[in-house]
Amino acid sequence: MTFTSAITRHPIAHDAQAGEDCAALFPDAAPELRQLIAGTAGCSPYLRGLIERERDWLEAALHDDPRAVLDGLLTPLPEQPLEGLGATLRQAKRRVALYTGLADLGGVWTLEQVTGALTRLADAACDAGLKALLAPEIARGRIPGATEADLPDAAGLCVLAMGKMGAHELNYSSDIDLICLVDQDRYRGGNWPEARAGFIRVVRKLTQLLSDITGEGYVFRTDLRLRPDASSTPVVLAMEQAERYYESLGRTWERAAHIKARPCAGDLAAGAAYLDRLRPFVWRKHLDFAAIQDAYDMRLKIRDHKGLHGTGTLESRDLKLAPGGIREIEFFTQTRQLIAGGRDPRLRERGTLAGLAALEQAGWVPGDVVARLGTAYRAHREVEHRLQQVADAQTHMLPRDAEGFDRLARMCGHGDTEAFRADLRARLEMVAAETETFFAPGTPGAAAEEDAGPEPEIVEKWRSYPALRSDRAMAIFKRLKPELLAQLQSAPKPEEALAAFDGFLSGLPAGVQLFSMFEANPQLLRLITDIAATAPALARYLSHNASVLDAVIGGSFFADWPGRAALRTELANRLAAAPDYETRLDTARRWAKEWHFRTGVHHLRGLIAVDETGAQYADLAEAVIGALLPVVTDHFAEKHGAPPGRGAMVLGMGALGAGWLTAQSDLDIIVIYDAGGIEMSEGRRPLAARPYYARLTQALVTALSAPTAEGRLYEVDMRLRPSGRQGPVATALEAFATYQKSEAWTWEHLALTRARPIAGAPELQEEVTRVRADVLRSRRDRAATLQSVADMRARLAEAKPADAPLDAKRGPGRMQDIELFAQTAALLAGADVTATDAQIDSAADWIGAEKTAHLRTHYGLLRAVQAAGRLITEERFSPRRLGQGGCAMMLRDAGLGDEAAATCDIALLERRLAEGSAAAAEIIGAALGPAGTEKDET
Numbered sequence: 001m002t003f004t005s006a007i008t009r010h011p012i013a014h015d016a017q018a019g020e021d022c023a024a025l026f027p028d029a030a031p032e033l034r035q036l037i038a039g040t041a042g043c044s045p046y047l048r049g050l051i052e053r054e055r056d057w058l059e060a061a062l063h064d065d066p067r068a069v070l071d072g073l074l075t076p077l078p079e080q081p082l083e084g085l086g087a088t089l090r091q092a093k094r095r096v097a098l099y100t101g102l103a104d105l106g107g108v109w110t111l112e113q114v115t116g117a118l119t120r121l122a123d124a125a126c127d128a129g130l131k132a133l134l135a136p137e138i139a140r141g142r143i144p145g146a147t148e149a150d151l152p153d154a155a156g157l158c159v160l161a162m163g164k165m166g167a168h169e170l171n172y173s174s175d176i177d178l179i180c181l182v183d184q185d186r187y188r189g190g191n192w193p194e195a196r197a198g199f200i201r202v203v204r205k206l207t208q209l210l211s212d213i214t215g216e217g218y219v220f221r222t223d224l225r226l227r228p229d230a231s232s233t234p235v236v237l238a239m240e241q242a243e244r245y246y247e248s249l250g251r252t253w254e255r256a257a258h259i260k261a262r263p264c265a266g267d268l269a270a271g272a273a274y275l276d277r278l279r280p281f282v283w284r285k286h287l288d289f290a291a292i293q294d295a296y297d298m299r300l301k302i303r304d305h306k307g308l309h310g311t312g313t314l315e316s317r318d319l320k321l322a323p324g325g326i327r328e329i330e331f332f333t334q335t336r337q338l339i340a341g342g343r344d345p346r347l348r349e350r351g352t353l354a355g356l357a358a359l360e361q362a363g364w365v366p367g368d369v370v371a372r373l374g375t376a377y378r379a380h381r382e383v384e385h386r387l388q389q390v391a392d393a394q395t396h397m398l399p400r401d402a403e404g405f406d407r408l409a410r411m412c413g414h415g416d417t418e419a420f421r422a423d424l425r426a427r428l429e430m431v432a433a434e435t436e437t438f439f440a441p442g443t444p445g446a447a448a449e450e451d452a453g454p455e456p457e458i459v460e461k462w463r464s465y466p467a468l469r470s471d472r473a474m475a476i477f478k479r480l481k482p483e484l485l486a487q488l489q490s491a492p493k494p495e496e497a498l499a500a501f502d503g504f505l506s507g508l509p510a511g512v513q514l515f516s517m518f519e520a521n522p523q524l525l526r527l528i529t530d531i532a533a534t535a536p537a538l539a540r541y542l543s544h545n546a547s548v549l550d551a552v553i554g555g556s557f558f559a560d561w562p563g564r565a566a567l568r569t570e571l572a573n574r575l576a577a578a579p580d581y582e583t584r585l586d587t588a589r590r591w592a593k594e595w596h597f598r599t600g601v602h603h604l605r606g607l608i609a610v611d612e613t614g615a616q617y618a619d620l621a622e623a624v625i626g627a628l629l630p631v632v633t634d635h636f637a638e639k640h641g642a643p644p645g646r647g648a649m650v651l652g653m654g655a656l657g658a659g660w661l662t663a664q665s666d667l668d669i670i671v672i673y674d675a676g677g678i679e680m681s682e683g684r685r686p687l688a689a690r691p692y693y694a695r696l697t698q699a700l701v702t703a704l705s706a707p708t709a710e711g712r713l714y715e716v717d718m719r720l721r722p723s724g725r726q727g728p729v730a731t732a733l734e735a736f737a738t739y740q741k742s743e744a745w746t747w748e749h750l751a752l753t754r755a756r757p758i759a760g761a762p763e764l765q766e767e768v769t770r771v772r773a774d775v776l777r778s779r780r781d782r783a784a785t786l787q788s789v790a791d792m793r794a795r796l797a798e799a800k801p802a803d804a805p806l807d808a809k810r811g812p813g814r815m816q817d818i819e820l821f822a823q824t825a826a827l828l829a830g831a832d833v834t835a836t837d838a839q840i841d842s843a844a845d846w847i848g849a850e851k852t853a854h855l856r857t858h859y860g861l862l863r864a865v866q867a868a869g870r871l872i873t874e875e876r877f878s879p880r881r882l883g884q885g886g887c888a889m890m891l892r893d894a895g896l897g898d899e900a901a902a903t904c905d906i907a908l909l910e911r912r913l914a915e916g917s918a919a920a921a922e923i924i925g926a927a928l929g930p931a932g933t934e935k936d937e938t
Contacts, residue, residue: 003062004033008107012410013042022048025055033062036106043411046392050098061099066108069099070117077128085132086209089125090216096121101172101389104382105411111378112353114385118170119161125219126159126178127265129209133202142198144191154266156183157199157236158274162226166260167350171381173388173395175221176210179261183270184238192238199236207235221394226257239274246281256334258282259341260350283342285590314405314421317428319384320396324428326384328435329356329377336364352377369434376427383424386411398424455485458502467511476515480525487529500532500539507543527601534604534886535872541597545711548597557598558607561616567595567623575627581635585703588628589710595620600663600871610864610893614660621667624713625650625704626759632700640692641683645676648693648730649760649768650700653720657754658834660863662870666715667704669758670722671697672768674733693730701729720751733764737771741778746788750823752776754834777830789824790928793817805910808866813917813924815862818855821924843927851923858916864893865913 010032013019019042023034041048051058061069073092080088100117103109109117131151138146138155146155162177164170180203187195203224210219224235228245246254258278263271320326333355341347344362349355356374359365386408387395399405402417409420459481468474488497508514518525532539542548562570571591578584599620603613629650633643654668655661675689687695701716721727722739731739740752755772757765797812809815822836825843833839837856844852868890887904891897900908 001065001067003064003066003103003106003108004030006066006106006108007032007036009105009413010036011039011043011105011413012415013039014407014410015042018042018045018048022051025052026059029059029062036102039410040102040105043386043407044101044389044391047098047101047389050094050101054095054098057095058098061095062102066103070096070120074120074124077124078131080128080132082132082136085129086212086214086219087216089129089209089219090214092121092125093219094217097172097392104172104385105389111381112168112351115164115169115171115381118172118174119165119168122165122170122176122220123161123264125210126161126176126206129206130154130157130159130202130265133205133209137198137202142194142201144194145187146195153269155195156186156267156270157181157202158183158239158263158267158271159265160271160275161260161262161264162257163260165264166262167352169260169351171388172385173392175223175394177223177226178264179227179242180224180236181239181242181271181274182236183267183274184240196234196236196238200234203235228254239270243274243277246278250281252338255282255338256331259334259337259348259355262350282338283348284338285342314398314425314428316400317398318396319380319387319398322428323436324430324432326377326380326396328431329373329380332373332435333359340364372430373434376431379427380431383408383412456498458498459485462502462505465506465508467505467508467514470510470512473511473515476519477511480515480518483522484525484529487526488532497529497533501529504528504532504539504543507540531601531604534889535600538600538604538871545593545597548594558602561608561612561619564619564622564626567619568626571623571627572630575631581631582708584631585706585708586710588624588703589708589713592620592624592713593711596663603663603867603871604889606889606892610860610867611660613867614662614863617661617663617665618656618659621656621661621665621714622652622758625652625667625669625700628703629700629759632703633696636696636699637683639683639685640687640695641681643673643696644678644681644689644692646674646764647761648673648696649764650758651768652756652758653751654717654754656758657756658836659756660835662867664870666717668717668720670718670720670736670755671700671730672733672736672764673730674761674764674767690728690730690732693732694728697730720748722748733767733771736768740771740775744775746785747792749775749780749827750789750820753823753826753831753839754836756834773832776827776832780827782828785824785828786928789820793820793924793928796820805913806865806869806906808862808869808913811917813858813919813921815859815866817924818859818862818920821855821927824928847923847927854916855920855923858920861894861912861916864895865890865909868893 016038019038019040022041023029023038026034026037029037037051041051064072073095077088077092096117100109100114103117104114131154134143134154134157135148135151137143138148138150143150143155150156158181160166160179160181162179164174165176165178170176180199182196182199184192207222207224211222212218224230227233227235227237228242229249233241258275259282261275263275318325330352333352336359337347337349337355340362346362347355347358347364349358353374356365356370356377360367360370384396387393387397389411390407399408405421406417409415409417412420414420462468463474468477484501488494488501518528528539528542531542571588574587574591575584578587596617599608599613599616602608602616603610608616629648633647637643648671651657651670651672652668653670655665656667656669671693673689673693675693678689680686680688681692697718701718704713705716706712718729719725721729722731722736722744740748744752752772752775757769796816807814811817818840819836822839822843825831825846826833826839828846829842831839831842833842836859840852840855840859843855868886872886872889887906891900891905891909894909894912896905896908896912899905
């Protein structure tokens with residue numbers, strides 16, 4: 001491809017004679033190339049001067065492959081000696097500016113190629129200048145400990161490109177924003193002050209080398225003011241000092257600036273490591289909607305300072321900073337990136353167009369908005385370049401008069417100035433409308449507040465809550481309050497909903513982030529009021545775990561359930577990306593809470609049935625154990641060596657094994673291992689096999705149940721292991737098989753009917769499954785088994801009677817009773833099923849299909865009541881504490897009809913439970929026969 005063959009457009013000469021005179025310098029050029037040169041020279045005195053000055057070089061360059069020209073200019077720069085480097089850099093700048101200008105005006109290069117070429121020149125100039133200036137400092141011993149061998153990485157000095165340079169987006173006449181940092185770890189032992197002084201001299205000389213205007217021109221205007229606390233810090237900082245500043249004093253605009261930050265010269269590896277350490281400052285782990293208000297305030301301050309509020313005219317309008325300009329699109333993109341980039345690394349793009357594309361892909365910005373803003377951004381940047389190409393001026397100001405607009409229109413290839421102005425105006429207005437909708441705070445709420453009636457008394461004490469103690473939080477909440485109160489007043493029982501919301505609000509440790517999220521996403525406020533009106537316990541949980549709301553607006557909150565395998569894979573990937581063990585435990589907690597909350601909300605809103613609710617909670621628990629076990633094992637092995645033998649597996653018991661949990665279920669598990677005859681592990685601190693697996697099991701339980709900064713995952717119960725509390729916490733495979741076959745009590749075999757491998761070594765899982773199957777298929781005395789179960793049932797009835805009319809678990813004919821019978825049926829039938837419904841079905845030949853159907857139906861009713869109760873309240877369940885919303889939800893799940901739900905007919909539910917339980921108890925009692933006198937097995 002040649003330059004000429006790639007030309008797709010050309011400017012129209014504003015000064016036709018000047019254009020013709022310049023084109024005449026290239027008599028042998030192709031017509032389209034002469035037309036491009038004439039149009040360029042006839043619009044831009046600056047480019048005309050460069051064409052005339054660099055005619056010979058340009059004529060040769062225009063015959064080369066455009067991809068090779070830039071390399072030919074930049075590749076020699078690092079080899080240039082300090083003497084004469086300034087002239088060489090200025091010559092390179094002239095030629096890059098000329099060639100890039102023509103490639104831009106002729107459509108030979110895209111916007112990204114144009115800005116990328118200018119950025120490559122800036123990178124090369126900074127690196128060449130830095131190292132050339134540093135060499136004599138090192139040679140004179142002014143950088144203590146540094147030698148000539150340290151020159152390739154600039155002795156630890158790194159230059160960060162900020163702003164447009166960092167994003168490879170330099171405009172045609174851009175200055176460059178730099179931050180200069182040193183890896184101070186290379187200068188310990190008192191060498192740092194002297195080394196810093198040497199680096200400061202080098203950086204000051206570098207800015208002069210690049211910025212000073214000589215007879216050869218200049219390279220780049222250089223700005224170092226983006227460094228931390230620029231008014232009181234030197235031009236070179238230790239990385240450690242900069243990190244401390246951002247951790248304690250960093251502001252939102254500095255976070256936004258670092259989205260584009262990139263090591264461009266010097267020690268690139270140290271710069272990359274520094275930015276990686278700064279990642280938590282830039283990318284917050286939770287959705288950060290407070291950034292919207294910060295960006296909005298920044299925009300207003302810029303407009304106030306520059307006097308750039310919209311005037312409705314194009315003359316002298318700032319294309320960069322005024323409403324609808326370039327900065328609006330950049331702010332729109334960067335603010336969205338700041339909001340969600342901490343959770344979604346895909347959004348961490350430096351470039352504006354790449355950032356918009358990532359936001360569309362992640363579902364944060366609609367595709368049509370991205371298309372409009374992307375098109376406008378490209379067009380704005382091209383107009384910006386034309387403004388600067390006229391005289392190489394760092395300007396973004398549209399022309400002040402008609403002649404200036406005529407020149408600008410012709411330079412953009414438009415022969416009709418009025419049509420050009422109309423297009424430009426429409427584009428500015430569109431960008432202003434799109435971005436203002438996003439940035440403007442919720443002024444409608446303030447208007448609504450004026451029309452609101454008297455507030456409930458409970459609202460008065462809200463001002464004293466921690467979440468509302470800051471002026472900023474109070475200002476946002478004031479805008480939210482009218483809509484919030486209106487929604488709470490529309491609840492079936494407003495007083496109950498208001499009291500529940502009060503419990504949520506009083507538990508919040510802070511409010512700015514959450515209230516900003518509500519303001520930007522009104523659907524979340526509706527969700528909170530729904531929860532307050534239905535499940536006060538979930539509202540209280542939210543007040544201490546508000547970060548789970550991030551997931552609601554993450555794009556997939558209402559998608560189909562992914563299943564346990566996909567969940568385990570997702571969590572495993574998250575854990576693999578975490579830098580250390582403690583972070584992995586916190587990551588697991590944050591992730592699990594979001595999915596747990598998702599299931600609760602879907603249940604609350606009737607999006608999933610009760611059976612599906614319990615299965616999702618069980619899937620989640622299994623995924624957590626499956627993903628955490630290898631993490632815990634690897635961490636334990638770092639000190640004590642790899643697990644001896646074939647490793648360990650986790651056997652899910654109880655409700656986990658049956659595959660159905662509630663919102664508050666703990667986890668019953670057994671850990672089984674096979675050391676394969678190996679007596680000791682091999683590690684820094686080796687352990688014998690038995691204590692190795694015992695301590696590994698304790699580490700797993702701690703990983704699941706210990707509170708960290710992110711809370712805890714689950715309570716863990718291991719009492720179903722062989723010998724219960726008296727047995728070892730981890731059981732050897734051989735011992736487990738021997739115990740189950742020759743020593744276990746009947747109740748332990750009943751528990752084994754619900755056992756299911758959850759995680760661990762696949763071969764070991766298969767062997768445990770075979771042991772379980774052998775035990776359950778073994779011959780047993782039916783009469784003795786029934787007698788034993790009848791005795792257990794009698795003791796349970798005596799020890800744990802029904803607690804209340806709506807107690808779904810305890811009492812004759814309730815869940816515990818039916819589950820005991822179902823396990824007995826599965827054991828006697830040798831049925832290899834773990835779910836309670838399937839176990840009940842295994843009794844069909846024993847008690848008949850009609851009675852089996854009643855037990856299944858009644859068990860489903862009991863399970864619905866328990867699932868709703870565990871979601872609604874964390875306390876002992878009582879109808880008197882059941883609000884209107886919770887009552888309606890429970891009756892809906894129980895299948896008692898809309899009328900019962902609307903009237904909160906709890907008495908009807910109590911009657912159904914009592915009647916169904918009485919019938920179930922009679923069926924079970926008749927099947928088991930009278931209680932015998934078997935010795936206590938519990």
